[in-house]
Amino acid sequence: MEYMDSRAKSNIKIISENAMNEEKLTTKSQKELILKTEIDGFDELFEKKGVPKGNSILIAGGPGTGKSTFCRQICYNAVSKGKHCMYVSFEESKERIIRSMEGFGWDVKKYIEDGTLIIQKINPLDILRMKFGSIGGSGSATELSYKIKPLVIPKDFDPEVIAVDSLSAIIAASVTKDKNYRVYLQQLFSFFEETRATSFLVTETDPIPKRYSESGIEEFLADGIVVLYNIQKEDMRKNAIEILKMRYGKHQKKVVLMEITSNGIKIHPDKHIKIED
Structure with missing residues (x-):
């Protein structure tokens, strides 16, 4: 009887240890x-x-909402943790982006030098010409475009984070917006899926948006939408942020206060902001 009790206790201990190990593995896999x-x-x-x-x-919002700063801060934080990141701008020069980031006290040059951060300035017209043969595009050019990647990632560089600022510049440069832009968007989102990188794409909207992208297509292709606001409250303005949707990620459904400080962006999850049209 004592032998059985001892064996039972041993089995319980093994089961308990296995359960703890499984819990640790589950927690680890969730973090990954x-x-x-x-x-x-x-x-x-x-x-x-x-x-x-x-x-x-x-990352959607009107002027002065902090969209670019939000993406740049994510990139800086990522490379600070040893991750590889690529920041693509269709509007600002590399020098201006670096100056903007350094203004928050972020030493980005060392990460550019060690190869963990790449900042690219790309002319959207060059992309359209390269992918579609002309700004107007044609049926055959559209077919050809599938052979050309929507973004060029340097060989042997495997980014975990990609930021694109902004998609609105592509549609502004395209004459045949509905045709070329739709093709480009579909390829771009497929491309991001292939790279397995987490991507953040800036889109311009109205201050209090009814839709969250220039064409309305992007918001259906994207896994998530984060909306940034610059709200007039009596005699002053306040920044705010909202997670409108996020696939595979349960989140709070409210608009909360956001500050753009001298050190970067700070969110106050406990401070609700009311949006009024």
Whole structure:
């Protein structure tokens, strides 16, 4: 009887240890599926304290909402943690982007020099000509475009984070917007899926948007939409942020206060902001 009790206790101990190991593995695998942006207060808006890895996320908002700063801070935080990141601008020069980031006290040059951060300035007209043969495009050029990648990632560079600023510049440069832009978008989102990078794509909207991208197509292709606001409150303006949707990531459904400080963006998850048309 004592032998049976001893064996039973031993079995219970083994089962308990196995359960603990499984729990640790589950926790570890969950962490591996999450990208922490490290933006103060933002990750706390998600149940798993970060955005799902591999998602393509629109960063939507009107002028002065902090869209570019938001993406740049994510990139800086990523490379600070040893991740590889690529920031693509269709409007600002590399020098201006670096100056903007250094203005927040972010030493980006050392990460550019060590090869973990790439900042590219690309003319959207060059992309359209390269992919479609002309700005107007044609049926045969559209077929040809599938052979050309929507973004060029240097050989042997495997980014975990990609930021694109902004998609609105592509549609502004395209004469045949509905045709070429739709093709480009479909390829771009497929491309991001292939790279398995977590991507953040800036789109311009109205101050209080009814839709969250220039064409309305992007928001259906994207896995997530984060909306930034610049709201008039009596005699002053306040910045705010909202996670409108996020595939594979349970999140808070409210508009909260956002500050753009001298050190970067800070989110206040406990401070609700009311949006009025």
